[in-house]
Each structure stands twice: as structure tokens, then as C-alpha cells.
Amino acid sequence: MSYNTFGRVFRFTTWGESHGPALGAVVDGCPAGLSLSEADIQPWLDRRRPGTSRFTTQRREPDEVRILSGVFEGRTTGTPISLMIENVDQRSKDYGEVALAYRPGHADYAYDAKYGFRDYRGGGRSSARETAARVAAGAVARKVIPQVRIRAWVEAIGGDAVDPAAFDDAAIDENPFFCPDRAAAARWEVLVDAARKAGSSLGAVVTCEATGVPAGWGAPLYAKLDSELAAAIMSINAVKGVEIGDGFAAAALSGEANADAMRPGGTDAAGPRFLANHAGGIAGGIATGQPIRVRAAFKPTSSILTPVETITRDGAATEIATRGRHDPCVGIRGVPVVEAMMALVLADQALLHRAQMG
Amino acid sequence: MSYNTFGRVFRFTTWGESHGPALGAVVDGCPAGLSLSEADIQPWLDRRRPGTSRFTTQRREPDEVRILSGVFEGRTTGTPISLMIENVDQRSKDYGEVALAYRPGHADYAYDAKYGFRDYRGGGRSSARETAARVAAGAVARKVIPQVRIRAWVEAIGGDAVDPAAFDDAAIDENPFFCPDRAAAARWEVLVDAARKAGSSLGAVVTCEATGVPAGWGAPLYAKLDSELAAAIMSINAVKGVEIGDGFAAAALSGEANADAMRPGGTDAAGPRFLANHAGGIAGGIATGQPIRVRAAFKPTSSILTPVETITRDGAATEIATRGRHDPCVGIRGVPVVEAMMALVLADQALLHRAQMG
Amino acid sequence: MSYNTFGRVFRFTTWGESHGPALGAVVDGCPAGLSLSEADIQPWLDRRRPGTSRFTTQRREPDEVRILSGVFEGRTTGTPISLMIENVDQRSKDYGEVALAYRPGHADYAYDAKYGFRDYRGGGRSSARETAARVAAGAVARKVIPQVRIRAWVEAIGGDAVDPAAFDDAAIDENPFFCPDRAAAARWEVLVDAARKAGSSLGAVVTCEATGVPAGWGAPLYAKLDSELAAAIMSINAVKGVEIGDGFAAAALSGEANADAMRPGGTDAAGPRFLANHAGGIAGGIATGQPIRVRAAFKPTSSILTPVETITRDGAATEIATRGRHDPCVGIRGVPVVEAMMALVLADQALLHRAQMG
Amino acid sequence: MSYNTFGRVFRFTTWGESHGPALGAVVDGCPAGLSLSEADIQPWLDRRRPGTSRFTTQRREPDEVRILSGVFEGRTTGTPISLMIENVDQRSKDYGEVALAYRPGHADYAYDAKYGFRDYRGGGRSSARETAARVAAGAVARKVIPQVRIRAWVEAIGGDAVDPAAFDDAAIDENPFFCPDRAAAARWEVLVDAARKAGSSLGAVVTCEATGVPAGWGAPLYAKLDSELAAAIMSINAVKGVEIGDGFAAAALSGEANADAMRPGGTDAAGPRFLANHAGGIAGGIATGQPIRVRAAFKPTSSILTPVETITRDGAATEIATRGRHDPCVGIRGVPVVEAMMALVLADQALLHRAQMG
Numbered sequence A, B, C, D: 001m002s003y004n005t006f007g008r009v010f011r012f013t014t015w016g017e018s019h020g021p022a023l024g025a026v027v028d029g030c031p032a033g034l035s036l037s038e039a040d041i042q043p044w045l046d047r048r049r050p051g052t053s054r055f056t057t058q059r060r061e062p063d064e065v066r067i068l069s070g071v072f073e074g075r076t077t078g079t080p081i082s083l084m085i086e087n088v089d090q091r092s093k094d095y096g097e098v099a100l101a102y103r104p105g106h107a108d109y110a111y112d113a114k115y116g117f118r119d120y121r122g123g124g125r126s127s128a129r130e131t132a133a134r135v136a137a138g139a140v141a142r143k144v145i146p147q148v149r150i151r152a153w154v155e156a157i158g159g160d161a162v163d164p165a166a167f168d169d170a171a172i173d174e175n176p177f178f179c180p181d182r183a184a185a186a187r188w189e190v191l192v193d194a195a196r197k198a199g200s201s202l203g204a205v206v207t208c209e210a211t212g213v214p215a216g217w218g219a220p221l222y223a224k225l226d227s228e229l230a231a232a233i234m235s236i237n238a239v240k241g242v243e244i245g246d247g248f249a250a251a252a253l254s255g256e257a258n259a260d261a262m263r264p265g266g267t268d269a270a271g272p273r274f275l276a277n278h279a280g281g282i283a284g285g286i287a288t289g290q291p292i293r294v295r296a297a298f299k300p301t302s303s304i305l306t307p308v309e310t311i312t313r314d315g316a317a318t319e320i321a322t323r324g325r326h327d328p329c330v331g332i333r334g335v336p337v338v339e340a341m342m343a344l345v346l347a348d349q350a351l352l353h354r355a356q357m358g
Helices: A038-048 A092-100 A108-115 A121-126 A128-144 A169-174 A182-197 A225-234 A247-252 A334-357 B038-048 B092-100 B108-115 B121-126 B128-144 B169-174 B182-197 B225-234 B247-252 B334-357 C038-048 C092-100 C108-115 C121-126 C128-144 C169-174 C182-197 C225-234 C247-252 C334-357 D038-048 D092-100 D108-115 D121-126 D128-144 D169-174 D182-197 D225-234 D247-252 D334-357
Strands: A011-016 A022-028 A065-067 A081-086 A149-157 A204-211 A239-244 A292-298 A308-311 A317-320 B011-016 B022-028 B065-067 B081-086 B149-157 B204-211 B239-244 B292-298 B308-311 B317-320 C011-016 C022-028 C065-067 C081-086 C149-157 C204-211 C239-244 C292-298 C308-311 C317-320 D011-016 D022-028 D065-067 D081-086 D149-157 D204-211 D239-244 D292-298 D308-311 D317-320
Touching (some): A011 D022, A011 D081, A022 D011, A038 A065, A038 A334, A081 D011, A121 A128, A128 A334, A149 A169, A149 A182, A204 B247, A225 A292, A225 A334, A225 B225, A239 A247, A239 B247, A247 B204, A247 B239, A292 A334, A292 B247, A334 B108, A334 C334, B011 C022, B011 C081, B038 B128, B081 B128, B108 B121, B128 B334, B149 B169, B149 B182, B149 B334, B225 B239, B225 B334, B334 D334, C038 C128, C038 C334, C081 C128, C108 D334, C121 C128, C149 C169, C149 C334, C169 C182, C225 C292, C225 D225, C239 C247, C239 D225, C239 D247, C247 D204, C247 D292, C292 C334, C292 D247, C334 D108, D011 D128, D038 D065, D038 D128, D038 D334, D081 D128, D121 D128, D149 D169, D149 D334, D225 D239, D225 D292, D239 D247, D292 D334
Antiparallel strands (some): A011 A022, A022 A081, A239 A292, A239 B239, A308 A317, B149 B204, B204 B292, B239 B292, C022 C081, C149 C204, C204 C292, C239 C292, C239 D239, D011 D022, D022 D081, D239 D292
């Protein structure tokens, strides 16, 4: 079976394949009365849009979103919001050999094993193109939680990390890598160009921070805020790891070193002032009022020009070099997607918390 | 709100607090006709049981499970299986000061912020004691997927990792650390003793591997096998990071280096033979037939004897040193819990896949 | 598969068999801070308790409930509330022949067809004994919606209906039939006695009314208030029909006759005063602020002493006369169960609505 | 909140308003490999299409469905199937006065009470136009359960019922009323014409029968087959009552009269031959292998030309006569909708049962 719906109260369902006529999302459980139009959604889609620099896939998609329901006279009505994005630049003929052989690291073999056959054109449902629908849904989620600021960036590409001391929020939108460190951005230009020209690809680490989340959001035990974020982010194509706060680094610390000590005088009325945020803003699955911090590991794009050993659908040995048009570093365009998933999880938890408070 | 149910078709709900009369799980959606008795569950609980060595909490709990429903004449009936474990060794008087002040890193402050008050005795619902119910439910899950072998171990404590070359499956159950490397186990004895005596605690990394999972399990896109595992494992107390396969290491690799090349001749009838398993057995959210590999980062126990700055419920500055009885390294007893969550996710995905196949 | 959880935000899961050691419910998603003790639950269980008159089963069960979790110092903590009721008066030996042959109208054959075998003792999971757990959970639900008054009664037994003009709320708790019409109660005493002595059984109609439900509760389209009530009430043992408001009678009316005309001056601040309530207080799946009215048809108990043609497990022709101890009219004890389901649905919708309103 | 998704494993989500640009459904959890094209869906939509006789609304909608995802080379891929139907004959100007005053019996007031405002054009989301999406989704469900035949008809209009002795399946599709009794159809022509000309409307009863459902489908206790059907059918616009089998009539019977006695020799291999079907094919929430029989009560259309007392949005007294274009008897076009809901519930239960059987 497939499950293409996410969320408990604020829910979204995505649909669509890379080379089908369109893709979209249905957002359900959105409160009524929020102002919403295509203009609220389009900018987020534009950040994720392919073909905007030589560091992303050269597929040209305008990614224009249409709202088909759930909005009346500029405001949400409380009924399902249907969002649709047409595909216009499919080139399915590029995928002849993908139909016949499996790309290692891609979902090709696994989909065949599960479903008996697959829509091989551009990866079908397993294409990262699906994430456009998530970004559109995420734009709606942002309207539900206007008090929250969500910001993601690329922290490392191919093992080359930004210098935390050089972090400049303003830099993030000034380069094609969502890189907060201008020097690192310059290095990555060389690095990604080299990978691209070599027919290779690179992995990346994306960090996402949400500020303004009040203490108390989170639904223990199995819809803990960190558990939901882990599910949401691990569901993004190519993500293989998720950390909350210090993540794996915390596993090497002592209890004292990892403690987020508290003092009186938080910005929140009665809340504490925290002296550190090793926990990434979540304790016991519930927000502490500190910034929520999440990191995501993106593996390198599986579709590469460099030939790799594989087998055909019939089980014969072969090699595959994936032509088509692909991102040399899929993690870059992961930035708006991680932000969207953060927004979607937080909107859901915001509504759940509201139900609790009475 | 709280969500204490996990799963889609094979589901479990846990309940209970650290110092309440009992805790338990209701397992629903289990197929009928499986042989099941307390004797199938108790050994797994015994592996997680506290007080078995000086490296775990000294609370003495027999953790005896009773099956209250869903089994008739030794077989599951298809109806809900209610499992109950009585608490017998509560010492609530130890928690006087936890009632008044917040332990940094613990859920104390967050629960108060969410619910307005909390059962402070032994951490109440946020106590790792709850994981006993997961382990009991996990034992039922194992019966649903007898073809799968699930095995976890501690890979590192306080930053001191095992030597992969020294890995010996037989060693895991021979030392109190679930350590597959005898030399590392000897080092950890010193390390954990030192932390314990210093009133400190240590983080740990747990690895879990499931073999025998057939290609095809997994429910894309938002119930992908990796997404469900991430949610399941991130919901465990103290876990702050989850990796599938190479995880964050993959983010530093090139596409070629990360490719799991295939050749004909897999053990599975028509399946491929994989030359590597960077992906941890999951592609596109679906099992490839390779071993499923997951890593979990456990932060150090928050409840430590070393005093830490904090605030009282009334917002006044204070220090807290947590007396009570606590694990110096909560990751150690995380091993059977990670295994249980793996079993619970896989049982659910097995049934979902069955629905698909017809 | 089985699904033993009901609800969206306020959820409950029941477990247990007629002749197992105990049965119970886990209530999850209950807001924190509500006062709750066994004394809040027991009176509702006592209303449903068997053996209180000669018109119900003679099984003697004290139905004492224990709260095992989710309450601390007399208030709900927001965590799962585990409720347990021990079975003390099982007489499994009475059911020898039920093990071998199928009672027509009962779930015996269907359970075997589904699960391959069944716990035949007292009907196992399909026994109306399970409804004790619902009543216990319903008592918790009532605490969530203190502004709502829920009241059910028996409207007809074996086709003999109460006289609406003789309706007296005070009468309901004065006779063993929950009958609001004292003359009808006297007639039913004769009627049910005759059925009981003849080894027969009788059907019944139960009406339930909830007042104080504010306009706006309900979650269209597939969790409409009427849809949820229909599901909840049809899930009760022996119920074969559900009506909202005029129900089937409305199907014989014209639009004008069925219109619930409105005038200014409702009790609700800005709400209308309705001149009729054909709709049973629900329009478009949403409460109108009028009383919610539901009717449930209970079929006659299937377990009767009168022999009926049937087959054995092996497919041979036989006759069955069900000994054991059974209600001559299961609809009577359905009254507290229908009330409980009403409370459970409304508590869930109350919380859902709260999430919406912000 | 709103919940516009129905189902457990085979799920569908509908979206769209009466006067928006389009409406649709996303079907998720459909097995892969089923043949599917628009031609499989269109005939069912055509049965429900408005404007085909003078006995339905005169709105002219071609109701052409497009499949936007989830199908590749004529077969389902296992991924979400997005279905879209464009609205082409909106006349929103007809609804000026509905914007200002509440139609008694309609959802107008309730939506305002819930959401604070509403899309009043043609009833917005509460319009029966939404059921087109259900019918489209239902056509997909039918492909999942080809062994099942689902057939509904109108049993009564305005209290005038068909003669069971005159039942002729072939007649159902020969008249504009889905009436199985030709004499009744002739009477109804006069009856409905009279109501239409008088600016009135009529209620109706729809019966639906599913044959070929194997014993064993159904997921007790809270997803019982009858409970799911009740929820599904009560969620249809204008439905106020649901019966399984004899329904309310069973409440007037004795246990012997209501017993569905069994003899050896069923058509099913080892199954019984039933001598009656009072239970409507469901016992204990599980299918018995007999035909599943459900009845639905449709109230008369609320939108009538006859003026009715009501209030304005501002709370002032007024009268309303609904112009626009409306069905004089909304139950007629309910026939394909009831069938669709039956198909959707059964497809879901079929897959759930499959998960159980292994």
C-alpha cells in the first residue's frame, strides 16, 4: 500500500508523477479565515524551482500553482485546499534505458519489487519533483503559524562545511546554494561544477531552524515533535539521516556538558532563559520555547552519468549511465523542502496543542 | 493532545507512568492464529529489565508481563492483545525536589508548559520506564515476522566506539553493555563506572540491523520504511539522531562512491546481488532485500547527581542534583527498545504489503 | 485486521473478552487538568451492570473500574488513561455447545470465517460485555464536555412504543427498562417476562438526546457529526439501524414539512430560534445548537433458548438452544452504551472544533 | 477542523466546491496493476450527472473526469490516483439571497457558526455536487473488488414505496428514478412533477445490495463493516437514517423471528446456506457471505421555492425562497452515490482482510 497523507489535524495529501500531466496537494484541516492566494505560495515554489542555475537540473518548469478549492474571496473556508501544478517540460524519451535497467541507489528496483512494474519516466512517483507539492502545501502551513520563522540553509556539500563564525543569514538567498557563508559558497561553485562536469554528484547537509515556537507544542509519545520532524524529513527524497539539536554529537557528551541549564528571565512571560540549546528546542517530545533545530543528511544524487554496474529488469548484468536531467547535488533544492516539512509539522502541532488548551 | 498509538494496520498503544500502579500496551491488528504466551514476551523484557548490573538503574522491577486479552488456547485471536506490567519498586519520596524544580534536559519544564502540571514522580509518563511496554509489544510484533532477524548493539559510549573488525555477534549478550567488541566492553566498564561515581552520565550510539526483510516492504511516500523507522526510533526517550545506512557519512560522498551497484545472483529468487549497502537496505522508502541498518544517537541521561543551574516552578533560580535511581548511560537499555521499535515498524509494513499483493 | 480504536483527537481503545481475566479501555488525547477518579466512572457502569433485575442477564459482575494511569492527584495529566474492569463471574462451561455449532444471528460463524477460530466462551470479543469498557471511557468523555447533558431511554420494546405525551424524564431511572412512560414500563414488565419465560428475546428502540451542544461542532465531510454518530452507534452490539432527527420519517415528507424554520431570538447569543427540529440538531454534518437526537434499533438477542436450525463447525446440520445467561432484551442495557458513544463522539468533536477556532 | 479523507488502507480524499473551478478526489492505497482509464469511471459519473431529466437539477455539467496521476500504460501503479472534474455551468449570481439569509434545513447557518463565513455559491462545499468526486472514486474501488456486484435503487419517494413483488432489476435503468417497479415509476412521474411545479421537494429511500462479498470481511469493533457503511452513507448529503438488513423492523421482532437459520450446503465451499437474511449479511460486524443490504433515508431537498421563515446573517427575521437550480428529490441521484460509498467501504475492507489472511 501507499500512504500519501501526512499529519493528524492539519493534513496534506500529495499526488503526481514526474512526467504525468500535473502534480498537486490537497491540504485538509486548515482553519478558516486565513488570507490565502496563489501569490502566497508562488514565492516558495520559485525558491525550489528547477533550472534557475547551472547547479540544479536543467528541466524548465514554471511550477505555477493554482488553488482549485478551499478559498473564497481571498480567505480559507476551512474546507480542503486543492493545489495543482502542471508539468510542462517532460522529456520522457530520455528515460529509455531506465525502463530496462535499475539505477543503483534509486527506487527503480524497489518499486518493481513492490508493485510489479513502475512508471519509469523521470522516476515516476519517486522523483524529487513530487516535493513541489510539499512546498506548496508548506506555504499554506506557514499561514497557520505566522508567529513562527522557519529558515533552512545548506551547511555542507560533499563534506565541505560552512564556518559557523561566518554565518550570515542575509547571504543565504544571495547564492545558488542557500549557503550562509560567502566563502564557502565560492568554494562550492568550484566543487559542484567539477562534480557536474565529471558526471558525478555530491551529498549535502541541510540545517533548519524554527524560531517563535512556543513552549508546549508536541504530542507525546508517538507524535512527539521530534518524532514527527524525523518522519517528515526522512520522507524527503535522498535524506538518510536526521538530527535534533546536537544529534549524534550529543552521544559523545557527558550529562553536564549536554545540559541546557536554565535561569529566570526568558523572553516568554514566565519561561526560563536557557544557557544552551543542545536539545534543539525539544524535551520529552515537547517544544521548550527555544529555537527548534534540525539537520538533514542528503545523499548524493543517484542518477549520475558515470556508469555503474547494475542489472536489467530481466536480471542480466549491465551498466547504466543516467542521462536525463538531474541535480548534481539534490540537497541544494532540499532547502525549501525541509522548510516546508518543518512548517507542515508545526502547523499540525499548533492545532493539536490548541485542542488541548481549551 | 497526546498520541500514544503507533502503526497503520498493526498498531500498539502504550499507557502508564513510572510510579503508577502499572503500565502496559494494547496491540491491535495482530493476525489471528499465531502462537503466543507470556513466555514469548518475558525474555525480551528481561533483556531490558533494570537492576541487572551496576551500569543500569538500581530500581528493582521484575517486569512480569500478563496477557489480559486477545489470546485463546495459546493462539492470537485477531482481537486486541492487552499486556500489563505492574510497577512494584516505586520510591516516590525520592522525587521531592523534582516536583519543585526543573531538571535541565528532562521533560519537566516542557510538560508543565504543555499541560499546566505534571506527575513528577520518576518522570511520570516521560520516564524511560514506558519503554517496557514497547518491548512487550515488540515481542508480539516479532511473531508476525518470523522470517526477520532483528539485532541491535551499542556501537559507542561517550564517544568511544567499537572496532568494526572486532565485531562478534556472540559477544553482544555476554557483557552488560550489549557490546559486540570484547575489548571495547572492557574499556566501557571503566568509563561507565567513572561516570557513575562522578554523578555524571554518558551518551551512546546504538545500531540495529534487520535481516530477512524481503524487497518490497515500505509504503511511500509518507509511510516510507525509513520515515517510519525514523519516527519510531526518534520517539524513544533520549534519542536525538537517526541514520539509515551510511546516514550523515553519505552526505560527504560522491554519487559513484555511494552507489550500491548490483549484479545478478541475489539470494532472493530473481533479485540482484548488491555489492554494497550504503543505503541501509532502503531505496525510495522501500526495502531492497538487503539488511536494514539504522543507527540511533542517545544523549546522556539528563538526571544526574552533578548540580546544574535551573529554575523552580515559580521561576526562581536554583540548582538541581537529581537523586532518585537512574541509568548512567540510558543508551545501553536502549538496545532492546530499538529492536522492539524495528520489529513493530516491520510487522506493520509486512501487513500493509500483504494487503497490496493480493 | 481489527480496529479497536475510535476517535480523531479524543480517542479510546477497548480490549478484552467476555470470559478473559479482565477488560478495559485506554483513553488518549484527554485534556489535562480535569478532575477524575473512579467515583466519576462507577455510577455509569452501575447503570449498565448486569444482574440488577430479572430483565437482564443473571451474570453477577461488580464491574468495578480501576484507573491505572493518566491521573495524578485527582486530575487528568494529559497522558493515556487506562481503565480496567476485572471479570469475576465467568462460567465458561456453559458454552460447550457454542464451541461446536453456530448461533444464528450471532458473530460465531463470521468470526470463524474471518479468523479461522474463535474464543467461543461467552461470545469472546463479540460479547456485549465489551460495552462496559465503552461506558467507562464515556464517563471520561463526559468530563470533557460538562456543558452537554446526554440522556437516553428505551422508546419501544418488541414494537410496543412509549406514548410521547406521557414522557417523563424522572421516570427513566425509576424502572428497570429506562422507560420514560410509566404505563409503558408496566406493559413491558409483562412483555419481557413472557419472552424470558418462553426462552425468546425482544428487540428495542433507544433514543438519545444531547442538549447544550453549541452550534459549530462537526467535521465535514467524512467526520460529520451525524456520520460519526452513525458509526459509533452502529458499532454497538445488536444495533441494526440509526436515525438522526426524523430519520426515515423525513423521507416521506415534503421540503416545507421538513424545514426547521428559524426566527430571531435563540438562547445562544446571536443564534436563531428554531421552530422545529426535524434535522435532529445537525445540518451539513455540523451542530445547529438544537438538541442532537439519535435513535438506535436493537435487534432481539440472538442467544435464545428456543432451538434454531444451524450447522456445526464441521458443516453438519444441527439445532442450537443457547443456554448460558443472556439478556432477554439487549436493547435495555444498550441505553447507557448509547449515551457513552454519544459522549465519546461529542468530546472528540469538541476538541476538533477547538483546534479550528484558535 | 475538517476531515475529507475516508478509509483505512484504501483511502480517498475529496475536494472542491459547487461553484469553484473544479472538484476531485485523490484515491490512495489502491493496489498496483489494475487496468484503469477514464472510460472505467465515466459511465458511473454519467448515471449521477445532473440535467438528464426534468426530475433532477437543470444545471448542465458534462462531469468529464480526468486521471492526473497513478496510472501508467493503462494500469494503476500503486501511487495516488488523482481524479479531476471541471465545473462548467456555475451560475453564482443565482445565489445572492442565500448569501444574506439561511436556508432552513441547509448547512448555511451551521457553516457560518463553525467557520465564521462560507462560500455561499451553490452551497459551496456542502453542495451535493461534491458527490461527483465520490462516484469517481467509487469507480476505482469497484476495480479492486471485481467479484462484488453492487446495485442500488430508489425504494420509495415521498412515502410511496415500490411493490417488492414487482421488483425487476432490469427496470432500474429504464426510468429516471432508478425505480425497480415500473408501476411505481409511473406514479412517481406524477408525484415528482407535482412537487417540482409546486416549488416543493420530496424525500426518498434508497436500498443498496452488494452480492459476492465473501464471509470474513469486516474489521471489528470500531471498523465493523456495518459501522463503516453507516458512517459512509450517513456522510452523504441529505441522508438522515441508515439501516442494515431489517434495521428498525428487527427491533419489533422476537429472537426466533429474527434468526437467520443455517443449513449445510452454501454456495461458498464450506459455508452454510442461510434460510433468511434479516441481518443484511453482517454479523458481529463481519460479512457472513450473504448479500449485504443497506437502506438510506434521504430527506427532501432543503432548497425549495416555497418561502420559509428564517433569519438573515445579521439575525433579522425574513423569508427565503431558494431560486437556483435544485433537485426536486435529491434521493434519486443518491442512488449512484450510495453505490459508490458501498464500493469504497468494501474495497477498503477487502484489503484489510487480505492483510489479515497472510
